[in-house]
Amino acid sequence: MFFAMHFPFLFLALTLTAGILFSSLLSPSLQSLVPASIASLVCAWISFFLFRKIKLSLIFILLTTFLLGSSFYTYREKKYEENTLHKFQASSYADFYGTLYKSPSKSQNRDFLFIKVEKISYLNKEEKISGNLRVSVLHTSESSPLFDLYVHDRVKVSAKITSFKGFRNFNKPSMNIYLKSLNIHNRAFAKSPLLVEKLNSEKNFSPLRLISIFRQKLQQKIEIYFSGPEKNSISPQGAVLEALLLGERGRIDESTTRSLQKSGLYHLFAISGAHIAIISFLFFSFFKVLRIPTRLSYLLLMLFLVFYAFLVEGRPSVLRATIMTLAFLLGKLMWRNV
Known part of the structure; x- marks a missing residue:
């Protein structure tokens, strides 16, 4: 209890992680977790403000954090599984209408489009369906690359839903877990870039x-x-x-x-914290050569790191490293001894 009193954020992080792990293993119902979280929070409030039991209130706060982590994971899983695009299946090609939420990703023989789907046209019927779709578009050396598609472009793609079946041991196929971690609800396949049509023509400068x-x-x-x-x-x-x-x-x-x-x-x-550290060192050294004031160097470096995090489109490892570096630099701007 001594360590919990002196390092509260450490124990909050541990109990939150434990709650997420608990839900991933046992899959409790959201209907039981939410009332339990509220009851635990009320008990923590009563213990602290009415009875002045600090240690008891801390135990209830940790329990509340555990239940909140479990509730968040359960809610996210339920929302993903009940998504209309995730449930959508089709045996032939369908037309998907939506907006690109990431730049096209390139491979040796195909490009990948990441579309926030708004509606689907299938068997002469239109249906409003929302969700994130990854489309694999085959190309050859003679076909035009998808260099003219950018984030927030509205597109229409004729593609076929790809089965989620894959290699497995005892759990779900690894591809399912990978797509879920990226919040991609389904994946599809298009055999030519000619099946990709850009719909909007207006200028968007977001x-x-x-x-x-x-x-x-x-x-x-x-x-x-x-x-x-x-x-x-x-x-x-x-x-x-x-x-x-x-x-x-x-x-x-x-x-x-x-x-x-x-x-x-x-x-x-794999762009990660090492890249962010190298970039920070090179830029800060360059600013020193130019004799830019230290505090201004911190600010310029923070702006560049934010830009770079968006340039690589929010990869988790880059986001973690960028957030920690920004917190350190912000501390150096506000206080000297960090």
Whole structure:
């Protein structure tokens, strides 16, 4: 109890994690968790304000945090499983209408579109369905790449829903778990870029769209300076540069991937805290050379890190590292000894 009193946030984080783990293993009902959370919170309030039992109130607060973590996980699972797009199944091609919420992701023989679906046209019937859809679009060396699609573009894609069946041991297929972690409710397949149609023509200059345009232009420049032997292809050096800058590892060829895995360097191409630390060091050193005041350097670095986190489109490892770095730099701006 002594440690809980002196390190409350540590124990709150541990009990929240324990609640999430509890729900992932036992799947309790949301109807029982919510009243229990409210009752535990009321008990904590009564213990502290009426009876002045600090230790007892702390126990109830920890119990409330546990139940809130369990409730949050259960609610998220229920919402995902009951999503209309997740339930949607079709044996043939359907037309999906929606908005891109991420830039297209590129691989060696296909592109991936991430669409926030608004409605579906199937068997001459339109139905309003919401959810996040990942569409795999096959392409060849002769087909045009999807470089003219950006975040917030409205699109129509003719695609076929892909089955969620996959390799498994005793649990759900790993692809299901991966898609759920990305909040992708379903996935589909289109055999040609010709089945992708851009609907909106008006200009949209939202910050996310501007960053998406910059990202696509950067990828185009990499393709120009590191072009491959085929049309619209990229050299192994360009694919490695693209992975280091943007975290796009889909166009690294198999031989390069095997070499990196054997050498133990493949993890460097997953943008994470190490990249944020290197970027922070290089930029701060550059600002020092230019003799920019320290506090202004902190502020400029914070702005760039926010921009970079959006440029790589919110990868979890980058978000964690960026948030921690921003908290440290903000502390340096507000106080000196951090």
